[in-house]
Every structure is written in structure tokens, then in C-alpha cells.
Amino acid sequence: xxxAHVNENADARGISDDDLALWRKKERFFRAIAAASSEIGYAxxxxxxVLRYAGMSRRTFYELFEDKEDCFxxxxxxxxxxxxxxxxxxxxxxxxxxxxxxxxxxxxxxxxICAAEPELAHLCVVDVLAAGPVARERRxxxxxxxxxxxxxxxxxARGTTAPRLVCEAIVGGLYAILYRRVARGQAAQxxxxxxxxxxxxxxxxxxxxxxx
Amino acid sequence: MGGRDDERExxxxxxxxxxxxxxLPAGRHGLSRDFVAESQRTRVLDALVACVAxxxxxxxxxxxxxxxSGVSRKTFYELFADKEECFLAAYDAAVTLLMGGVTTAYESEDEWIPAIRAALAAFxxxxxxxxxxxxxxxxxxxxxxxxxxARRDAAVRGFYYFLDAGRGDAPRALPGLTAEAVTGGMYxxxxxxxxxxxxxxxxxxxxxxxxxxxxxxxxxxTAATEMERLREQQAxxxxxxxxxxxxxxxxxEAVDGEQLVTVxxxxxxxxxxxxxxxx
Numbered sequence: 001x002x003x004a005h006v007n008e009n010a011d012a013r014g015i016s017d018d019d020l021a022l023w024r025k026k027e028r029f030f031r032a033i034a035a036a037s038s039e040i041g042y043a044x045x046x047x048x049x050v051l052r053y054a055g056m057s058r059r060t061f062y063e064l065f066e067d068k069e070d071c072f073x074x075x076x077x078x079x080x081x082x083x084x085x086x087x088x089x090x091x092x093x094x095x096x097x098x099x100x101x102x103x104x105x106x107x108x109x110x111x112x113i114c115a116a117e118p119e120l121a122h123l124c125v126v127d128v129l130a131a132g133p134v135a136r137e138r139r140x141x142x143x144x145x146x147x148x149x150x151x152x153x154x155x156x157a158r159g160t161t162a163p164r165l166v167c168e169a170i171v172g173g174l175y176a177i178l179y180r181r182v183a184r185g186q187a188a189q190x191x192x193x194x195x196x197x198x199x200x201x202x203x204x205x206x207x208x209x210x211x212x
Numbered sequence: 213m214g215g216r217d218d219e220r221e222x223x224x225x226x227x228x229x230x231x232x233x234x235x236l237p238a239g240r241h242g243l244s245r246d247f248v249a250e251s252q253r254t255r256v257l258d259a260l261v262a263c264v265a266x267x268x269x270x271x272x273x274x275x276x277x278x279x280x281s282g283v284s285r286k287t288f289y290e291l292f293a294d295k296e297e298c299f300l301a302a303y304d305a306a307v308t309l310l311m312g313g314v315t316t317a318y319e320s321e322d323e324w325i326p327a328i329r330a331a332l333a334a335f336x337x338x339x340x341x342x343x344x345x346x347x348x349x350x351x352x353x354x355x356x357x358x359x360x361x362a363r364r365d366a367a368v369r370g371f372y373y374f375l376d377a378g379r380g381d382a383p384r385a386l387p388g389l390t391a392e393a394v395t396g397g398m399y400x401x402x403x404x405x406x407x408x409x410x411x412x413x414x415x416x417x418x419x420x421x422x423x424x425x426x427x428x429x430x431x432x433x434t435a436a437t438e439m440e441r442l443r444e445q446q447a448x449x450x451x452x453x454x455x456x457x458x459x460x461x462x463x464x465e466a467v468d469g470e471q472l473v474t475v476x477x478x479x480x481x482x483x484x485x486x487x488x489x490x491x
Contacts, residue, residue, distance in 0.1 A: 096388075129354055139405075143400065161436045163420040165401060166427070172400020173393030180365075180392070196387030201394065201428035 026064055028054050030075035031119070036124035042072065042130045070124075072131050073138065079124050080142050083113060087149075100207040101155050104198050108172070111190040111197075114178065118187035125175070125182045147171045150202070157208045170202050171175075230254045253291050255281040259405045265344040269299060298365060299356050306345045307367045313338050314374070324378050325438060328425050329418075331374050336415045339402065343411040350399075350406045371395045376428040390428050396422055421441045 009059060013172055015023075021055040031148070032054035037045050047068050064073040090109045112120035128139045146165040154167055181190055213317050259280035263272040278288050278434040317334035321327035339346040353364045366433040379386055398421060405414055419442035427435035 016461060017416075120318075140404070158432065163423055163439065165417065165420040166424050168396030168404070169401050169421075169424040170393075171397075172403075173397035174394075175400065176368075176396020177389055177392055192390070196389050197393070199387045200390045200392075201397070201424070204427055204432055 003185050004147060011071050022064070025056070025060060026074065026078075027069055029061065029064065030078055032056075033071050033075050034079075034119040034123040037072070037127045038119045042127045047071075062185065065206045069132055069134070072127070073135060075123060076128055076131075076135065076138055079120050080138075084145070086113065091149075098207075099157055100104075100198075100203055100210065103150075103153055103202060103206050104194065107197060107202070108191065111194055114182065114187045114190050118182070118185070121178070121182050121187050143171050143175060144168075151207075153206045162205060166201075166205060170205065173201060221226045249291070251282070251286055252283045253301075256283055256288060256291060257305060258300050260350055261306075261344050264348050264352050269355045274298075290453060295428055296359065300359060301351060302479070303349060303356075303360060306342075306349050307363075307370075310335070310338050310349075311367075311370055314371075324381050324435075325426065325430075328378065329373065329422050329438070332421055332425060333415070333418055336418055336421070339406075340412050340414050343406075346406055346411050350403050368395050369397060372397075374431070375425065378426070382429045382430065386429065393407070394425055394428060416446070421445060445473055476486060 002069050007143075020117050029050060033045070033050050035047045036053045040049065045068060047061060049059070050068065050071060051061060061071070065074065087106045091102060094105050097105070112211045114125075147170075150167040150170060151164060154162055154164070176196060177193070177200075178190065181187060181193075215294075224287050237425075256277055257278045260272070263280060264274045267276070277295070278285055278297065281288075283291075288298075292301065299464075313334045315329050317384055318327045318331035340348075341351065344423060349364075353360050372395065375391040375394050401417070401421065401424075402414065405411060405417075419439045423435045423439040425435075426438055
């Protein structure tokens, strides 16, 4: 990546025009690889397909990425970064709400992203399992991160009476539910499952007062 | 993995199902065709399990399976259309064996909580005692194509039955996807341990996994009580469903005097509730 030179048009956020242009190009490739791999599957995907979906040149592709896997991994990381920020900010914004409601808003946010961007969801949830060992590791790390995210409300609601392992299990369960729907092209239905997903363990865990 | 081919038991048939051991003598031996084919099939499946454990599925070639099992190429292709068919057969055999042990353990108890506890204990013990099969079923299955994945999904759904029986004991109506969430969570926890090579430690997770299986159905308090009880037992060096776990693992001798247990057919309906409410 070229070192951004200082110029007078530098964006107020500190991003130079060059970097912004670079990022826009990458973004276009990310959308293309998500669309292409949810259409034809990651394994069957050639760089030529990504170029076709992006409407960009091979030269540009190889200026930005080493190969198909590199493009996929960067797309995955970018998507996860966005999800992490959106879900995290939801959690912090809702600080004054009861714990269960806060968690519900976060899960709702995640499901809304999947529904609004089904191809990206397909990339993050389904294709990531087929994109080689490195992608798999990233997925495992992401799940561990979500488990750590639930760890705070878990300990707040249950202290030592609920095992930490349950966070890992809850995230795995939600992942399985997402996977099945997204793989079948039913990402749009996910927001309607919010209540059910909350009642399948996560809600009971974080709602210490709600128990019958 | 210490054991070598010539001394270890067949992974897929186990000592109690296997009609004989080792490679049959070449030439005319007066054994029936089916008997020979079955023996060859078992050897090829065992070879597949061993090869996949060592090299992973993508790197395993039919040539490796032939070399390892000692059958001819012609025989291999009489038994299996290709490597994938062979993998699927091994996967199916492993799942049948596993589900047999789990079902037996589950059926050995009348009430849902002990039944789930016994089933989970049998499940974890089976995995711990068959690390190569476990890796094949939990990790390698993801690298073996779409048909293998479909088998995996079906196998996972097989566990819904045990869990959904808990609906009768639940204090309130539960969402339809509860069993899906619980099995998905179990899978992820186990997958992580298998990937890190700590398959042998899985039985130690019994108290926490029992908590996870019970909590969505019966609530935190009941699940936590059961977990604490199991932790205490574990600390005292006792694991409660010894008989069921041993049966599942094929260790008949551990079950004194008990007859060989065949796997009962799965009941299709909901498990009858013991009393009105167990919770």
C-alpha cells in the first residue's frame, strides 16, 4: 500500500483521497466476491468471475489482492469489522435498558444486517467454511469474539452460577441457525426469528429476573 | 495415536460386532463371498479412517486406501464407486455406532434429565475413545463435499429427538428452534476441542454441557443445580452413567454380566412424560 501523501484535499477524518479511492475499489471487489461466491460457490470461483461481477480489470485486482483467497479474507475481515462496530455500538447505546433487552437489540442488529445484505451474510456465514483453513480460523476467532461479547452480560446476570462455556455454546447455536437459513437463501426471514432465538437459551441466560 | 494397524481393533465395527480379525488368507478358504466382502469392506473403511486422520481427506487417495487395507484396486472399486463413497460409508458407520450408544444410554433412563445426562455422557465418552473417528465426523466432514455435509446435517438433526422430549417438562412454550440451537452449540464446543486436539478431555465437559442442554428447556436454576451435582461427582472421581458410557464405548467387560445390547429402533413419537412435570 502506498504511503498516503499529504495533500490539501485530505478528508477531515484523516483519510486521504488516494486511500478513499483505494478503499472504494476494494469495497467493489468485496461486494463482487460476495455476490459471485454466493451464486456459484467459493470452490468453483475464479478470479475472472470476481472481475466480471465487479466490472474491474485484472490489473486492478492484482494491485489490491494477491489472489482469490486474499480478496476473500479481506472481504471477510471488512464485513466482520462493520458487524462488530454496529453490534457493539448498539450494546453501548442501550446502556440504560435491561440486560435482556440490550442483548436482544444487538442480536436484532446482527439479523438485520444479514437480511439487508444476504450476499455478505452468505460470505461470512457459509462460504467462510469452504474457503480454506485460514478463513476457517478467522471464523473460529470471530465466534470466540462473539462468545467473549456475551461473557460480560453472562457474568453480570449469573456470576459464577452459569459456566463460561455456555457463551461459546450459545454463539455456536446461533451460528448453526444462521447457517441453515443463509445457506438456503432465507436470510430475509432472520429478523422474524429474533424472539425465538432469544428464547432458545440466550434470553434465559441473561434474564435473571425473568425466570418463572 | 500409538496403536498400529496389525494390533488395533477395527474402529468401525468394534470388537463386539466383528466376526473375525485381520486379513483373510489368500486363495481358497471356503468362506462365503459375503463374508469375505464384509471383511474387505471393513478393512477399507478402517484404512480410510486412518488415512484421513493422518493426511486429511483431500490428500487421501484411493491408492493409499488400497495400500493400507491390502485389498486390490479391483476389489476397492467393487466395494465403493470412489473415494467419496468410501468416506460416506465410513461416516455412516461411525454415526450409526455413535447414535446406537447414545440411544441406548438415553433409553436406559425414564426421566428426561437423567436420560439427557446419560446420553451426553455416552456421547462424550464415545468421542474421547475414538479420536480418529471423531475428527473424521466433526472436522473432516466439512472438507468432503456437499453430500458429506448433508449427511452431517442429518446426523445433527438426529439429536433433536432427545432434546425435544424435554419440551414436555419445560415451564413454558419453547421456540421450535430450541433443539437446533442446543445441538449447534454442542457442535461448536466439541468442534473447537477436537480441532485443538483435546478430544480426550471432552468427558470432563459433561457438567457444563448438561447445563447447556437443560437451561433453554428448564431454566437456569434447574440446569445449574444439575451442573453443580455433576461437578461434585466429577470431583469425587465418579461419573454417574458408567454402564451406559461403557456400553456406548463398546467396553462390554465393564458392564458386569450384562448381555450384549443391540440398538433399539428409535421411537418416532415424543417420549412419554414421567409424572406430570419433572421440573
